[in-house]
Amino acid sequence: MDETRQHATSRDFKGAFIPKEIWCNPELNGDEKLMWGEIYSLDNDFGCIASNEHFMEMFGFNNDRKAQRLIKSLKDKGYITVEHDKRNDSRVIHVVGKFRHLDKRHMSDLEAMRDELLGKFKM
Template identity: 50%
Template sequence: MGKRVVNDNRRGFKGVWIPAEYWLDANLTMSEINMITEIDSLDNGNGCYASNKHFAEFFGVTKGRASQIIASLKAKGYISISYDRDGKQITRRVIRVVNKLNRGIKNTKPPIKNTKQGYLENCEERNTELGIHLGERERIKQPLDTNTDLSFLSWPDSLGAMTDQISKLLLDASDQGMSIDLLQKAVDITKYADPGTPYGYLKSVVSDWLSQGIYTMQDWQQHQQKKQAAKHRGIPDIPIYKI
């Protein structure tokens, strides 16, 4: 576990408490209990807008691990995730606890108001892990997280328009913990393959990687190395996508 980064200036409360329904729920891991507690503490009625970067720093884990915990809570039905949009552009992710208990996690002081630095109530970080915007350029660059080194996902015009179906596919993969650079790799592979139906091909690539536990470029490179080693030993080929 890495070092925690806690920004006290974003909080206006004395603490949180965990409802027995969470604490005694055998279906929840301790990591999930901590995560849902943090999500609930950041929700002042309009949902939690914190990014995976916030959760990763707060718990001292990687952004990929934070994404996996959130995805697990969603799959188990404890939280819902939606996305605010400005036209075709996704502006932020909204997380809400499902069937939030009235006596649940409570703030004992009013939330911190907006400041000149752009801090919003309940740590509203106006960014998402995956910024997508349609345009005419070959490479569309939308900042993924303005609080880290800028990362970009580029969608080539040669694959046609990025449909909502494709956007959802990429966002779901990101929520499951797939890194942005690996998602870019999947897009690039699809571009070079030049398939008739980009969505179907891209989905097969992403689904294949997720099923094999490939979440980062390091995972992908290690898998490629294993494939090459298997070839040299005469072992039957392992299905894997590559350029």
């Protein structure tokens, strides 16, 4: 089994889910929609840390500039955020909007706010 197939079967794969708000969005081209879907599937508690090389292998791009352009386009259009850490030359990508990943800390904060609001209505 080659390395790409082995990686695809061993990762925590959420499946190929692209919501209709992305899939039917005329602002995004097909490559942007697929890139968003891959970033979404890799966005976990600490974000998507996939390299341009990962996207090259995943989509069969000839060079990493295409991945860079697609990530920049999604960022410029407001569908993802990209954080660069110059100390260790890495980046973290997060999906934004209603499909963003919420880690346990954010979920507990939301639950606390919900409980507080519900408590006010019970008075």
